[in-house]
Amino acid sequence: MTVWAPAVAAVGVGAALVTGTWAVATLDTAVAGVVAGRGLHLRRAALAPLRRAALLAGRHPVTTERPDAPAWVVAGPLLLALAGAALSALPLAEGLAVADVPDGLVLYGAAMALVMVAVFLHGWAPNSVFPLIGAYRFVAQALSYQIALFLVLLGAALPAGSLGLGAIVEAQSELWNVIRQPLGLPLFLVAGTALSFWGPLALPDGEDLAGGTAAESSGRELLVWRTARAAVLVATAAVAAACFLGGWLGPVLPGPVWMVAKTLALLVILVVPAHVVPRVRIERFVSFGWTILLPLSLVDVFAAGVVALRTST
Amino acid sequence: MGLNSLRIRLAGAAPAPVFVVCGLGGRERVVDLYAEPGLQVYSTPRHAGVLLVVGRLTRGLVAPALQAHDQMASPRLVVRWTAADGDDPGDHGDVFPNAVVAHGSAAEVAAAVAAAHRELLAGDRPPSAALLADIEPAPWQGVGPYGTGGTGMTGGVPFGRPMAARAADRDDLELDQLKLRLGPLLPSLPSGLVLDVALQGDVVQSAAVGDNPYRLYAGDPVPAAPAPGLFERACHQPVRIAELERARARHHLRWAAGLARLVGLEALGVRLTTLSARLAASEESAQAERLLTRIGRSRWVAGTFAGGDLDDAGLAGLGPVARAAGSEEDARTHDPAYRALGFEPVLGEGGDTPGRVRQRLAEAVQALRLATAAGDATTTVSGVVEGPRGRLGRGAPPPSAALVDLVAGVVEGLEWGDAVAAIASLDLDVEEAARHPQMAMP
Numbered sequence: 001m002t003v004w005a006p007a008v009a010a011v012g013v014g015a016a017l018v019t020g021t022w023a024v025a026t027l028d029t030a031v032a033g034v035v036a037g038r039g040l041h042l043r044r045a046a047l048a049p050l051r052r053a054a055l056l057a058g059r060h061p062v063t064t065e066r067p068d069a070p071a072w073v074v075a076g077p078l079l080l081a082l083a084g085a086a087l088s089a090l091p092l093a094e095g096l097a098v099a100d101v102p103d104g105l106v107l108y109g110a111a112m113a114l115v116m117v118a119v120f121l122h123g124w125a126p127n128s129v130f131p132l133i134g135a136y137r138f139v140a141q142a143l144s145y146q147i148a149l150f151l152v153l154l155g156a157a158l159p160a161g162s163l164g165l166g167a168i169v170e171a172q173s174e175l176w177n178v179i180r181q182p183l184g185l186p187l188f189l190v191a192g193t194a195l196s197f198w199g200p201l202a203l204p205d206g207e208d209l210a211g212g213t214a215a216e217s218s219g220r221e222l223l224v225w226r227t228a229r230a231a232v233l234v235a236t237a238a239v240a241a242a243c244f245l246g247g248w249l250g251p252v253l254p255g256p257v258w259m260v261a262k263t264l265a266l267l268v269i270l271v272v273p274a275h276v277v278p279r280v281r282i283e284r285f286v287s288f289g290w291t292i293l294l295p296l297s298l299v300d301v302f303a304a305g306v307v308a309l310r311t312s313t
Numbered sequence: 314m315g316l317n318s319l320r321i322r323l324a325g326a327a328p329a330p331v332f333v334v335c336g337l338g339g340r341e342r343v344v345d346l347y348a349e350p351g352l353q354v355y356s357t358p359r360h361a362g363v364l365l366v367v368g369r370l371t372r373g374l375v376a377p378a379l380q381a382h383d384q385m386a387s388p389r390l391v392v393r394w395t396a397a398d399g400d401d402p403g404d405h406g407d408v409f410p411n412a413v414v415a416h417g418s419a420a421e422v423a424a425a426v427a428a429a430h431r432e433l434l435a436g437d438r439p440p441s442a443a444l445l446a447d448i449e450p451a452p453w454q455g456v457g458p459y460g461t462g463g464t465g466m467t468g469g470v471p472f473g474r475p476m477a478a479r480a481a482d483r484d485d486l487e488l489d490q491l492k493l494r495l496g497p498l499l500p501s502l503p504s505g506l507v508l509d510v511a512l513q514g515d516v517v518q519s520a521a522v523g524d525n526p527y528r529l530y531a532g533d534p535v536p537a538a539p540a541p542g543l544f545e546r547a548c549h550q551p552v553r554i555a556e557l558e559r560a561r562a563r564h565h566l567r568w569a570a571g572l573a574r575l576v577g578l579e580a581l582g583v584r585l586t587t588l589s590a591r592l593a594a595s596e597e598s599a600q601a602e603r604l605l606t607r608i609g610r611s612r613w614v615a616g617t618f619a620g621g622d623l624d625d626a627g628l629a630g631l632g633p634v635a636r637a638a639g640s641e642e643d644a645r646t647h648d649p650a651y652r653a654l655g656f657e658p659v660l661g662e663g664g665d666t667p668g669r670v671r672q673r674l675a676e677a678v679q680a681l682r683l684a685t686a687a688g689d690a691t692t693t694v695s696g697v698v699e700g701p702r703g704r705l706g707r708g709a710p711p712p713s714a715a716l717v718d719l720v721a722g723v724v725e726g727l728e729w730g731d732a733v734a735a736i737a738s739l740d741l742d743v744e745e746a747a748r749h750p751q752m753a754m755p
Contacts, residue, residue, distance in 0.1 A: 031580075032579070032580040033580070034580075035578075035580035035581055035584065036580040036581075036583035036584050036587075037583070037584040037587055037588075038350065038583075047326070048327070050323055051323050051324065051326045051327035052327050053323075054320045054321075054323035054324040054327065055323075055324040055327045055330065055362075055434075057320060057324075058320060058321070058324055058388075058434065059362065059386040059387065059388070060386055060387045060388075061386060062359065062383075062384060062385070062386050062387075065449060065450070129491070129493060129512075133512075133514070133515055133729065136514060136515065137515065199577070200577065202577060203730070206577065206730065207356055207500075207501060207574060207575055207576070207577050208501045208575060208729060208730045208733045208734075209501075209729070210356045210357045210499060210500065210501060211355075211356055211357045211359075211360065214360075215357045215359065216357075216359055217359060217360075218359040218360065218385075218386035219386045222359075222360065274577070275578060275579075275580045275581070276578070276581075277613070278573075278576035278577060278578055278613055278616075278617040279576040279577040279617065279730070280616070280617070281616075281617065281618075281619060281728070281730060281731060282515065282728065282730065283619075283728060284616065284619075
């Protein structure tokens with residue numbers, strides 16, 4: 001068993017990454033088609049990510065003048081690995097996680113704090129102007145969402161009295177955190193969109209910067225980067241499902257089905273704004289982060305703390 | 314079936330990844346490309362495999378187009394979209410000798426691009442080789458002790474590469490400032506716009522508009538003058554108001570589509586472009602009216618755009634830009650046919666970027682309503698016509714010539730995202746500016 005454990009773990013995380021990112025790309029294509037007025041074509045939308053991936057996989061990457069080559073090689077896989085690490089701690093059902101660590105939330109937090117390093121490297125490495133501006137934008141963005149992101153997760157952990165993701169889910173057997181802490185999920189989804197730099201908060205890879213940190217990326221390198229971005233979004237949705245929507249808890253259907261269904265529902269909520277909400281100005285997001293997001297997350301965590309104290313005494 | 318042939322088949326079914334170079338007379342055609350389902354237009358050549366050159370390349374566009382070509386990942390391909398069958402692209406020399414030539418509507422060209430791209434992937438068509446020598450843009454030799462050409466370690470152009478210098482920022486702190494030339498192929502700027510900017514982080518400290526790449530020089534092949542558009546014709550002959558106003562609404566819708574792309578709403582851009590092609594149908598016209606009204610009223614306009622203030626002075630003849638800033642000037646107010654329809658210009662949505670965006674959306678809605686109400690009424694010829702960008706006729710310079718002059722002032726002090734939005738809100742056509750008599754044939 002112990003010999004095979006790493007292989008099983010790798011297959012588990014790999015399967016989660018592949019199906020998750022494919023689901024994100026499918027949803028994204030489907031929503032884009034509806035907004036564009038071309039109607040809903042699910043089969044075409046499901047095939048589109050595979051086609052685009054096949055196209056990128058066959059292109060020979062081009063390089064820039066004097067890039068930081070090792071950093072460029074590392075950035076995309078690092079982001080993908082961070083998303084994988086976050087997903088590995090997530091329980092599909094009771095005790096069923098690739099890495100059923102006692103403090104899963106700490107592992108998630110550690111992995112997501114390093115996202116900033118991966119994005120900055122990706123913008124730094126090509127030795128080019130727009131990617132570098134994108135990289136600096138993400139630093140400004142990250143400083144504005146990070147504290148709030150982890151505060152609302154701490155709030156979700158308080159009723160369980162544990163930082164373990166399994167314990168957090170079990171503590172929701174009577175009442176989901178989304179109801180117990182009404183501020184938690186909305187705040188987490190906003191901060192999570194910023195963390196995944198997706199949709200209206202895709203500022204580091206924005207259109208005004210001709211693709212930002214990815215402006216000089218091509219071929220397989222671009223494929224890895226796009227996959228990694230989608231994987232971070234999947235990790236965000238899955239953590240939200242576990243911490244706020246009761247994870248595997250649900251009637252009739254088996255636990256893993258509930259966990260996947262809740263993650264998918266949250267992915268829809270995360271993907272739709274990308275096609276209906278315009279890009280947020282970075283200055284506006286930074287002031288929103290410090291004057292609204294952070295104070296509200298403090299309110300959330302204090303309220304959760306008061307409730308937790310009263311129930312325990 | 315082998316894995317590789319499966320990959321090629323899958324890849325061939327994907328939309329062809331395109332980077333567009335807009336040559337002389339290409340601007341209108343380029344807009345339609347974004348709505349083609351068989352193409353995916355990217356904002357950087359690195360993501361593309363097909364360089365689609367629309368219209369003629371001028372002297373100023375050849376070097377940037379070659380560079381964009383070599384920046385595409387291989388296998389790559391060049392397609393030229395010419396105006397008609399057998400039309401000579403008419404460039405300087407043979408810029409892209411192995412290009413596939415296509416003509417016709419956007420849909421026909423998209424089909425030709427997709428077919429050529431599939432052949433390329435299947436190996437039935439040789440990939441386009443690099444056209445520029447793969448050498449460093451300047452030798453790694455600098456002047457002075459630090460190679461910067463000066464005495465310090467910052468600033469200057471060491472080894473031919475711009476390096477950040479120190480300059481006071483908006484809080485009077487001495488921070489890094491980088492001087493750059495952007496354009497003419499940067500898709501977040503109007504095609505052809507060259508901007509010399511001093512950037513401090515994300516903030517544009519100063520900007521100046523560089524040479525117009527659409528400018529023709531003595532000895533250049535002169536393209537046939539484009540057929541006069543509806544607005545030019547209206548200067549000399551009466552036209553149906555319904556037709557003229559629909560053309561105005563169409564122009565603003567296509568501008569809104571570009572703006573939607575700029576703020577990341579590509580799918581909304583597709584919808585607006587598609588609607589713009591079908592305004593003659595009453596159902597689509599009503600749909601466009603509802604959509605524009607909804608966007609204009611939403612709080613998103615105020616949240617997405619900021620800055621870019623212009624005051625009313627010096628905006629004479631600049632149509633929506635002037636009216637947004639509070640001017641009451643609109644050539645249509647002097648036309649009895651318009652007065653009979655109860656026409657009153659839309660005024661004063663605001664002299665900044667969000668104001669100009671709201672102004673154009675409101676004017677598009679107004680144009681659609683006028684088109685519906687006008688029936689068979691025709692314009693009264695006075696030699697002056699209110700075009701979508703401003704006043705046309707009586708030998709006046711085209712509005713874009715004056716709009717280009719506003720660019721430098723409007724972006725100063727803005728963050729880059731706000732700067733590109735402010736430029737987009739001016740709706741300038743760099744090629745139209747090059748047709749200004751003072752620009753012609755130096």
